[in-house]
Amino acid sequence: MELSSKSEYALLALLELANCYPRNESLQIQQIALLQNIPNRYLEQLLATLRRGGLIKSIRGSKGGYILARDPQQITLLDVLNCIEGVETILTDDTTSKTTESKIIQDVWYEARQAANSVWQKYTLQDLCELRDSRRQIQFMYYI
Template identity: 50%
Template structure:
């Protein structure tokens, strides 16, 4: 099911911002590393994922303030997830990174056509919220592992 959702990119009605993409990539690395003794440094994350380090620092700081990640100082410092990967939904991450969605004010001359357009758009948003709320970081880790095992290995 996740494969279907991730592969249906023919037309992007609801676009994925760079900020959300980078946050998800960083958290995916932290989730993959969850349970290991040592935290991941920012440079380890940027080595595995194409995230500008300055941008990553801002994202991780915001996620730390929100209680999604914890930072550890010192020579063996870095970042770890503050909760289990299965407890963190994609919807939570999107909401934390993008902020709460603001309702569109349709009170200015609400025509029938305008009302119809906004009702359909609200249904699309509700569907996106439902999908993002259904998937967790753990789901992304498992899907990545499944796809990595399905990839053919080439030997020279």
């Protein structure tokens, strides 16, 4: 199991929007791209997907850009993955397997995915922001 670059970029963009959420500020694509080193064209596609998925809103006008559609504490990482990957991350039980061995492998894979999903469901964008801030503080302390 590996986090796709598409999902990682989406999470990075959402973290930038989560930073602005308390001040009710929007960010433009160019700002997010610059802050997180994400190609503009790729980011445009990701933000469009996140908007269609109801995780962000776009604001028109000269001070327009993107904002989170709801509080960062209410957006889980599983919400983001489901939106970006386009499918429910939790696997369905496949009864088309022909051999006992295939069924066993699928059962174990299903259990592993459920465990991963429970971790993704446990963390919110707010949690990631807090983890980032605490790590930055620790790094800063070493340079004093």
